Amino acid sequence: MLIDSVEADGTASVSMAGVTHRVNVSLVADPKPGEYVIIHAGFAIEKLNVEEAEARLGLFSELAEIKRGAERT
Amino acid sequence: MKYIDGFRDPAAASAFRAKLEEHGKELSDAGRSVCILEVCGSHTMAIARFGIRSLLPDCVDLVSGPGCPVCVTPPGYIDAAIELAGRGVIIATFGDMLNVPGSDSSLAEARADGARIEVCYSPLRAVELALENPDSEVVFLAIGFETTIAPVISIVKQAAASYAANVSLLTAFKLVPPALDALLTDPDLAIDAFLCPAHVSAIIGSNAYEPVVKEYGKTCIVAGFEPLDIMMGIDRIVELAAAGKVACENQYSRVVTPEGNPIALQLMNDLLEPEDAYWRGVGVIPASGLKLKHAYAPYDAQVKFGISVEPGKEHPGCLCGSVIKGSHKPDQCSFFGKACTPDAPVGPCMVSAEGTCAAYYKYLRTT
Numbered sequence: 001m002l003i004d005s006v007e008a009d010g011t012a013s014v015s016m017a018g019v020t021h022r023v024n025v026s027l028v029a030d031p032k033p034g035e036y037v038i039i040h041a042g043f044a045i046e047k048l049n050v051e052e053a054e055a056r057l058g059l060f061s062e063l064a065e066i067k068r069g070a071e072r073t
Numbered sequence: 074m075k076y077i078d079g080f081r082d083p084a085a086a087s088a089f090r091a092k093l094e095e096h097g098k099e100l101s102d103a104g105r106s107v108c109i110l111e112v113c114g115s116h117t118m119a120i121a122r123f124g125i126r127s128l129l130p131d132c133v134d135l136v137s138g139p140g141c142p143v144c145v146t147p148p149g150y151i152d153a154a155i156e157l158a159g160r161g162v163i164i165a166t167f168g169d170m171l172n173v174p175g176s177d178s179s180l181a182e183a184r185a186d187g188a189r190i191e192v193c194y195s196p197l198r199a200v201e202l203a204l205e206n207p208d209s210e211v212v213f214l215a216i217g218f219e220t221t222i223a224p225v226i227s228i229v230k231q232a233a234a235s236y237a238a239n240v241s242l243l244t245a246f247k248l249v250p251p252a253l254d255a256l257l258t259d260p261d262l263a264i265d266a267f268l269c270p271a272h273v274s275a276i277i278g279s280n281a282y283e284p285v286v287k288e289y290g291k292t293c294i295v296a297g298f299e300p301l302d303i304m305m306g307i308d309r310i311v312e313l314a315a316a317g318k319v320a321c322e323n324q325y326s327r328v329v330t331p332e333g334n335p336i337a338l339q340l341m342n343d344l345l346e347p348e349d350a351y352w353r354g355v356g357v358i359p360a361s362g363l364k365l366k367h368a369y370a371p372y373d374a375q376v377k378f379g380i381s382v383e384p385g386k387e388h389p390g391c392l393c394g395s396v397i398k399g400s401h402k403p404d405q406c407s408f409f410g411k412a413c414t415p416d417a418p419v420g421p422c423m424v425s426a427e428g429t430c431a432a433y434y435k436y437l438r439t440t
Contacts, residue, residue: 024197027223027337036076038275038328041167041217042195043224045337046275046328048076053327057079060301064084067091 003035003044014039080299081123089304090128096308097130099315106132107314108263109307110256110399112249113270114141114427115298121436123300125307133311136399137432139252140270142217143169143425144397145352149385150216150245151175157212157243157378158188165199166214168192169425172418176386196224200231203240212374215242219276222246222363223337226344229365229372241374244364245382247350249273250281251361255352257289261400266292266310268303271325278333279323286321297325344369351384353421354394393420396429403433410438 001014001021010026014037025031025044036048100107111117117137120126126135139145152175158164164180171181171192184190189209191202199213215225225242232240249270256262269282274295282293292313296306306324313320323329341363350362370376387394391413392406403409403422413419415431422430 024195024224024227026227027334027340029336038272040220040272041224042197043227045220045223045272046334049327053076056327057076060079060082060085063088064082067084067088 001037001039003031003033003037005033006031012037012044014044077299080297080301082301085301086128086304089301089308093128093133093304093308093311094130096311096315097132100311101130101132103315103317105314106134107265107311108134108136109266109268109310110136110138110264111268112138112140112253113273114144114425114429115272116140116268116270116296116303117429118427118432119298119300119303121432123303124436125300125303126437128304129307130311133307135307136264136402137396137429138256138267138399139352139355139397140218140249140273141397141422141425141427141429142221142247143173144393144421144428145247145354146173146216146245146421147351147353147382147384148175148387149383150243151180152177152385153380153382154180154212154214154243155183155188156380157374158183158190160378161209162378163189163191163202163206163209163211164214165191165193165196165202165211167216169427170214170216172424173421174388174418174424196228197231199228199240200235200237203232203237204235207239209239210377211240212378213240213242215244215246218247218249218270218273219341220270220272222345223276223334223340226340226365229344229369230340232372238371241372241377242365243374243382245350246345246363247352248347248361248363249277250284251358252352252355253282253285255355255358255361256398257285257291259355259398262398264291264399265314266294266319268306268310269293269295271295271297271302271328274323274325274329274333276334276337278331279321279329280331281333282321286319290319292319293321295323295325295329297328352397353387354397388419391420393422393430396422403430406430410434
């Protein structure tokens, strides 16, 4: 989920697809608005590494493109 | 939704299926097969939901493991919670514990009989309940694997900070790596590789599986919960098996680091110490549980109320124990889908949203 705002009490407002939740962020280091976090039982348990996510998505779309290309020919 | 939809692209899945077929052919041409145990209940559910089993070559057997915290919790734990509720204690719990059968009854039945059982989304709700009910005791049912442990023991920190002395934990925490050791030394099982959990690994780090690779020569691949993550993880296992290699690899690097989450691990280390733990279906596994250190005894419900958790009585004929360790599949149980359904479960694997029987019932039932 995307962090929208971080409060002084160790909680943050996070959202996904327009749905907002308040979660505890005491288990992740230095959470900031604009970062993505994995939520479990009302806690952020880890941040999403956007670079790694983008690299993997790039690989998947490359594979998908090769597959679509092979189906067209 | 980019970080979800992108991991479910059907064209990429089709590409992985082709790769899997190719690697599967190499493996079967070499006269071999591979038995993969998916450790985590969330993987079990995703594999069933996305129909991944049907995409696998014949030489790949995928069995479900013990990674559902509710399923491995013994009926005696439910009995202890019901006993506490009977003493007027407010029981705070994650919702999936409600319908789990104890030796004679469930928490849902206890609630229907007037016990106060409160379902919480966040464990910290237990501290709020304690503050709202200063004349009552609140006990949180502290079960779970590494993913859940740090959020749950945050109750202790929060209770201390808010001077709530009337809240405690009934702990039955479980650790994944010792369970893998136990499964590998079980003579009923012949596991070649593990598809390792996503979010447990976010806490413990992918290096935690190195000993399995070094000591037992079994492949461990950490994979995310999305269908392409799972297919990529399985494909990598088959590719390694075909090449006659073993490895410990992290394919969920967008979340999992080699060392894990240092803040969560520090909190666990500060408050908890290892103990031998009883796993339903498997028995006692040395040092596979965590309990509160002596310094935190005021928050330990077993100390506070002088109760102990026994294994309890399992329903005769229920195969949950064998399903949990992967030696039987749900439809091999004579109760499955007949006497045992999600509405009237006989065993815990049919109750939990992460239970193997529940996954088979919801997505793979043929009768």
